[in-house]
Amino acid sequence: MPGEVTLTGVGAGFTLPAPARAARDLAGIGANPVDALSALDQLIIDRRHTPSPEIARFTAVAGGVQRQRHLDSASDRDEITRSTALATLIAVDGSIAEALTEAGLRVTDFLTVIGIRSVPDTAEVPDARLDPIFATAVRHYLTSKGGRVVTLTDLALAILQSSRAAGDGRLPDRLEKLGLDYERAISTLERQIEDAYFAEAEPSSGFEAEVESEAESRAAGEAPDSTTEAAPDRAPETSERTRWTTDGAATDDLLGRRFLAQVLASRLRGLSGSHTGSFLVHIDGPWGSGKSSLLQFLETELAPSFLLVNVNAWREQQVGVQWWTLHNALRAAIQADSRHRIWARVRSRIDAIRTRLMPFVAVLVLILLAVALALLARLDLTTGSALADALGKILSLGALAVAGLTAVYRLLMPESRLSAEAFVAKSANPMGQVQLLFSRTLRRTRKSVVFLIDDLDRCDEKYIIDFLEVVQTLVREAPVRRHTPGRRDRRHEPPAGPYAFIAADGQWIRSSYESHFDSVKITTVPGRPLGYLFLEKIFQLQVRLPSITEDAKRAYLDSLLTGATAQRPSAAQQALATELTAEVNRATTGPQIDRAAAKADGLISAESRMQVRGAAAVKLSNPVLQAGARHELSRYWKLLEPNPRSIKLVVHTYGTLQSLRTLEGIPVQRTPLALWTIVEIRWPQLADHLRAHPDDIENRAGTPEPAATLLASPEVQAVIASPVWGPLTPDQVRDCTGFRVGASPDTIPDSRTDTD
Known part of the structure; x- marks a missing residue:
């Protein structure tokens, strides 16, 4: 046939x-x-x-x-x-x-x-x-x-x-x-x-024929047949109405930010358990990308084990005294967390007095001497008729003494913006005293302190620089926790930390430094202009917000249009997601986690896929697995810059990128990810260019400066075209940076699961 x-x-x-x-x-x-x-x-x-x-x-x-x-x-x-x-x-x-x-x-x-x-x-x-x-x-x-x-x-x-x-x-x-x-x-x-x-699409039958028949019936004076079924190809009724929504931090996680918060919280718990000092993290992303929402989810994940201190830099900019902003927020958080708030407030006052004890004691002695002299010179307590008058004078002098002490306290102690300015202006070593006050306040809580600082990229250039200098002085250089091995009573040990997550657009912060120090002439490190060097000095880790997948983008738009959250997956999908999540949790190595997470692509529900990928990203932050990751990175020691801070950044960034790409559903091989991490730390300016133009890593025709010169340099070529580990290809750059996710989250086949 x-x-x-x-x-x-x-x-x-x-x-x-x-x-x-x-x-x-x-x-x-x-x-x-x-x-x-x-x-x-x-x-x-x-x-x-x-x-x-x-x-x-x-x-x-x-x-x-x-x-x-x-x-x-x-x-x-x-x-x-x-x-x-x-x-x-x-x-x-x-x-x-x-x-x-x-x-x-x-x-x-x-x-x-x-x-x-x-x-x-x-x-x-x-x-x-x-x-x-x-x-x-x-x-x-x-x-x-x-x-x-x-x-x-x-x-x-x-x-x-x-x-x-x-x-x-x-x-x-x-x-x-x-x-x-x-x-x-x-x-x-x-x-x-x-x-x-x-x-x-031929109109010989269907809706148009039905409309034509109805028109003929009306023209003939006949009522249209109400029993006629509507044409099957008639478009369903849709709504063109929209509703307004606030621009505040999200409470429903439609973009997978909660899983990133869980990853960061897991790593921070591991860090605090190792009795280390401070650690500062930069949450990088453009305006409106969800940095505030991430901080809110992070606060939920860390509470109540940590003491969370929220600071909105944009709102506090008008105060102008950056150190007082941080200290005041810290003191308020400690008092709110204390079961005895009045006693906590009293201890805070005592700390302030101890910081400037000598001036305070000197003024106090002078006031007491004045009161004593007044009593000896003017009071005659030998006659009973004058007793009432004497008591009144004593009470008046006591009230005067209290008023004097209060005035002196407000003048010497940082209880307001003006007194905070005076606190610094009247000291021979102002920041030393501020550090002393800050460290004493930190010791008033048994919890590790985490500062969540938002909207710094809304502030002007000078305030940004001054604020980060204060963070560097008070948080980054805070006294390290002293751990006594085998000590039973640790009630008086200071907690680990402090820590800080600062959410700000990295480009805004870098340009602020470069503009402020424009007249300063220094030898520029290739691929790391002045703004990058400052951020490298301040932060031990930079976390770029992951790309929004197509699934998440669709769900987010639907929630704005309809006001409803994503539809819950079926019972079968939930059961399968639970099974895959359990498989992830049972995994003991990175490759096992990767294989289990890759199976999430077979799930129908976007929510179920995110559940499995989120569990895998959190699992990868396990300290035991991180030790394995450091061992994996040891193979690339010859490609690292001979700089201790740079080497630490490579280790921190590699693990974070691994978790981010897992959240996005991108299976990245370990060697390309290690090479990309080295490029990102050693030449961050080049990494920013390749993130937007990945093809330039192979085809440098038309590549602008300084990227073209950097790509041609022997140092960069030793990494991206390594005869042992390379070459690093454009597709691998897209994978390592999450570039493909923005276009479509599911364009990456995974050879580890496609065996047929």
Whole structure:
């Protein structure tokens, strides 16, 4: 019969249906109808498309084929792989088979290679799951399409496009060896979809015919038939109304920021447990990227184990006394956290007096001497008639003494902006006394102190520089905790820290330093201008906010338009996510965590995928695993700069980038990530350029200065083109920086899971 393709030979033995009979033949496969949504149906719906009726049946048939392959040891996967899906599509849809045959694919050989004996006679598996790579291929394909009905031809296109785009897994190699012309096959399938679309768009029937019939009835004076059903292709009613929302920090986590907060909190707990000193973290991101929301989630994760001190630098800018802003916020947080707030306030006053004890005692002695002299000179207590008058004078002098002491305290102690300025102005060693007061206040709590500083990038240039200098002096250089090994009573030991998370746009901060010190002439370190050097000196770690995935962006927009949060995943999806999360938690090595996290790509629900990836990112911050990461980095010691601070930054940054990319669902290999981390620490200016222009790492034609000179330098080439570890490619740069996520979160096939 014309249009049919008969397969013969090993692994074949059945006839493929002609295109006109494809849907009918597919619906007839199997005895039991598929009522529930299949995993593929749900994935399509989750991407705002509509699955055609044959999708569920296809999934059930392909699931049976995959099970048979698994039982025959032809595949080591039990989820539907791309190879199985493509073979099933060939068997059940003649138009797809013809397109691939015309493109040079030897279909019988393909079925033989992947070990498929029969498709129509295979027992169905309605609840079959999708292999992560197959799910990623479909998800990426649908992301680039507008909402529509998804057919089997769309699935074939998704598989071919993913196979052509990346060489991971076995399918690309198989299709290449069997002689498939990708361009011809994809072009033919795209033309089939277009032809089907325009055929369905013909107005000979449907809504336009119904409107025409109703108009004719009204013209004839007849009432329209109210029993007539609405045309199936009438667009659903939509709303164009929007609502206003505040610009405050988020309370519902729609962008995955809470998991990043958990990662940072986990690392901070490990740091505080090692009895170390201070640690400052820079949360970098442009305005409106969610830095304030991250700080709020971080506060939730750290409380109540840590004492959280919130400081809004923009709001406090008008006060102008930066050290007093920090100290006042610290003192208020300690008093609020204390069970005896009055006693905490008294102890705070005592600390202030102790800081400037000599001036305070001197004034106090003078006042007491004045009172004593007044009593001796004017009072005569020998006559009983004058007793009442004497008592009144004594009380008056006492009140005067109290008023004098109060005035002296307010003058000498930093209780207000003016007194804080006077506190510094009247001292021979002002910052020394401020440090002493600050350290004494820190010791008034048994918890480690964490400063959460926001909106510094809203302040002017001078205030930013002065504020960070104060943070450097009071927080970074705070006294280190003294630990006595074997000591039983640790009630009087100062806690670890203090720590600080400062959220600000890095470019804004760097430009402030470079503008302020424009007249200062120093020898510029290649790839690290003055602004970068200052930030490197202040902060031990810089965390750039991760990119927003397509899933998160869609969910966030929907929440703004509808006011509702993301739809909860089904019970089956929740159970599978829980199973994968448990697998992540059982993992004991980095590769095991990576493999478990990669399986999240097969989940339909975006929330479930984020749950598994978040658990993996937190697990990677485990101190034991971090020790393994440091051992992994030891192989690259020759590429590191001979600078202790730079080496520490490499270690800190590598682990953080590993967690960030895991959150985004990007499987990054360890060697490219290590090379990129070295580039980011040694030449941060070059890293910022490559983050925006990754192709310049290979093609330097037209690359602007100073990036072109840096890329050509022997030091940079030793890292990015290392004969042992390199080269570092543009795609690897995109992976390491999370660049691909902004375009689409699911474009990265993972060779560690696609074994078929």
